[in-house]
Amino acid sequence: MKKLLLSALTLAIAVGASAQQKKEYPKPEAMRPAMTEFWTPQPKVVTPGDIKTDSAPSDAIVLFDGKDLSAWKSCKTGGDADWKVHNGVFTVDKTKGDIVTRESFGSFQLHIEWCVPKNITGTSQARGNSGVFLQDRYEIQILDNYQNETYANGQAGSVYKQVIPLANAMRKPGEWNVYDIIYNAPVFNEDGTYKVPPTVTVLQNGIVLLNNFTIRGTTEYIGHPQVKPHGDGPIRLQMHGDPSEAISFRNIWLRKL
Numbered sequence: 001m002k003k004l005l006l007s008a009l010t011l012a013i014a015v016g017a018s019a020q021q022k023k024e025y026p027k028p029e030a031m032r033p034a035m036t037e038f039w040t041p042q043p044k045v046v047t048p049g050d051i052k053t054d055s056a057p058s059d060a061i062v063l064f065d066g067k068d069l070s071a072w073k074s075c076k077t078g079g080d081a082d083w084k085v086h087n088g089v090f091t092v093d094k095t096k097g098d099i100v101t102r103e104s105f106g107s108f109q110l111h112i113e114w115c116v117p118k119n120i121t122g123t124s125q126a127r128g129n130s131g132v133f134l135q136d137r138y139e140i141q142i143l144d145n146y147q148n149e150t151y152a153n154g155q156a157g158s159v160y161k162q163v164i165p166l167a168n169a170m171r172k173p174g175e176w177n178v179y180d181i182i183y184n185a186p187v188f189n190e191d192g193t194y195k196v197p198p199t200v201t202v203l204q205n206g207i208v209l210l211n212n213f214t215i216r217g218t219t220e221y222i223g224h225p226q227v228k229p230h231g232d233g234p235i236r237l238q239m240h241g242d243p244s245e246a247i248s249f250r251n252i253w254l255r256k257l
């Protein structure tokens, strides 16, 4: 009887051990775009005052003065930027991909003006979507949010999917919007984490949208920000694949800080 009990006990322990080996824990759910999109609160609408177009300050690096895209190159080919320059502005070519500055930068003050066509169509993110990528990796969203809601952390002036702007300062389609962006580049630890994270201040049409916001990492469409060590990087302008009419840029200059 004793022997029988002992073998039953051994069997139970063995079964228990093998059950423990095979024990499976829940896996994190696969990330989907909507998991990182927040629709509330929507930023309040502030109507911008009239601001005269600024010409570049004397110590600025002029990245576009209305004449040509010589300061830029194509991301796709590495050759000359091939978006169309016309009447002192240039327009995104949706067949040609993103463009980047030839020069790389650390911390800077950037001035850039952009305009969505008067007859723009589409909703949410599919309406005049572009973006300014700081050091080629941190996107300040460009989007037509004039009477066009989207997830609030993907609105014009957001660090894409990281922060809701403090206001919606959009001008109407067909009118020019002005971004003034003050960016401090990060410093990295040896293990690749931020010692000093990047920070950014963004004004649209003279209204503060981001006030010294601490950037958490790369601006991903799907998933969370990634922190990867990098040095100086170019300014990149996004060719977004949405079907709405292409947006235009003018008067782009940068001052190194």
Ligand code: MG
Residues within 6 Å of the ligand: 129, 130, 131, 139, 141, 142, 238, 240
């Ligand atoms: Mg964008």
